[in-house]
Amino acid sequence: MTGNAAALIDAALAHDARGDAGAAVAALDEAVASGDPSARIQAALWTLYGANYPRDETAAFRAIDTLAADGERRAMRLGAVMRAFGLGCRRDWAGALDGMTRAAEQGDPFARADLSLLDGANAYGDDPALWQPPRADLFLQKPRVEIFRAVIPAQWCLHVLQSARPFMAGAHVKDARTGARTADPMRTNSVAIVELWDCSLIHYAIAARVARACRCPVDRIEPPKILRYQAGETYRDHFDFIDPDVPAFAAELRARGQRTKTPLIYLNDSYVGGETAFLKSGTAFRGRTGDLLVLRNTRAGDKPDRDSLHAGLPPTQGEKWVWSSRVRTRPQLARLWREF
Numbered sequence: 001m002t003g004n005a006a007a008l009i010d011a012a013l014a015h016d017a018r019g020d021a022g023a024a025v026a027a028l029d030e031a032v033a034s035g036d037p038s039a040r041i042q043a044a045l046w047t048l049y050g051a052n053y054p055r056d057e058t059a060a061f062r063a064i065d066t067l068a069a070d071g072e073r074r075a076m077r078l079g080a081v082m083r084a085f086g087l088g089c090r091r092d093w094a095g096a097l098d099g100m101t102r103a104a105e106q107g108d109p110f111a112r113a114d115l116s117l118l119d120g121a122n123a124y125g126d127d128p129a130l131w132q133p134p135r136a137d138l139f140l141q142k143p144r145v146e147i148f149r150a151v152i153p154a155q156w157c158l159h160v161l162q163s164a165r166p167f168m169a170g171a172h173v174k175d176a177r178t179g180a181r182t183a184d185p186m187r188t189n190s191v192a193i194v195e196l197w198d199c200s201l202i203h204y205a206i207a208a209r210v211a212r213a214c215r216c217p218v219d220r221i222e223p224p225k226i227l228r229y230q231a232g233e234t235y236r237d238h239f240d241f242i243d244p245d246v247p248a249f250a251a252e253l254r255a256r257g258q259r260t261k262t263p264l265i266y267l268n269d270s271y272v273g274g275e276t277a278f279l280k281s282g283t284a285f286r287g288r289t290g291d292l293l294v295l296r297n298t299r300a301g302d303k304p305d306r307d308s309l310h311a312g313l314p315p316t317q318g319e320k321w322v323w324s325s326r327v328r329t330r331p332q333l334a335r336l337w338r339e340f
């Protein structure tokens, strides 16, 4: 990367963070024009998300694929993750493994670690979306809560936890009046989204495994949030469905669908307390590393189930880490990988 291109990319990212799309595009276009691969990757990501540039997932995938064919190993890796998720292209697990293997052969340490994590869990063969659905234990009838014990390998949990650690920030809730995201004392834990750029095939394999457990297509799984609760931090009583009676949520509900289920993966278990509590039934679940809990938020006809009221109780000692997503009734867009 030339020094000039690096400075232009930094400027573009700063403009983006301030919400100045015009200046962001001007700076990035100049860096792209110099042929700089990092600039071209950044432009492809914004094109994928529809951030600053118009959204065009296919063009984004093609740009990444061209860079990969030119020997750019970061593009091989990103292209592999896009192939796995089917972002801008057809889902293609064999092609994803192939791209990641090429990146590893080029000496990419991230790609090597990814492949050895897949290999260590015997996940190197079939697309995880085709695996047998894991076996469920019914934990609660009202609300419906299923537990899938130890379905995510502990090494994968650690990988996800570590990939999220640099991005942790204060958690938000949705304001029922405006639909905006606001900080709220009811949610004192921290949260991160791992952007596609920092995702690996492990992130895909986890989403695919969860989709099997929830018996839904992978594209109905919302990009997950990684939650961290330090001692005393909590996510107080709440619902995860989108309330159809709140006008501010109507557009989102139409575009992205209802949140029918909440899958939670416990990424660690070295803490005291920190159960997931179901307030209407007075029960709580304490997860072990790799356990998947699936809570049903809706009844027949995707109507909200008010029995689904739940909370993340505070750990009294240690840190609790959770992978948290939602199953929606409609396919999710690539741009959600950068939004909370």
Ligand SMILES: O=C(O)CCC(=O)C(=O)O
Pocket: 227, 235, 240, 262, 264, 274, 275, 276, 277, 310, 311, 312, 313, 322, 324, 325
């Ligand atoms: O951390 C927990 O146990 C609950 C998390 C939760 O309710 C959520 O992510 O929506």
Ligand SMILES: [Fe+2]
Pocket: 238, 239, 240, 262, 310
């Ligand atoms: Fe929740």
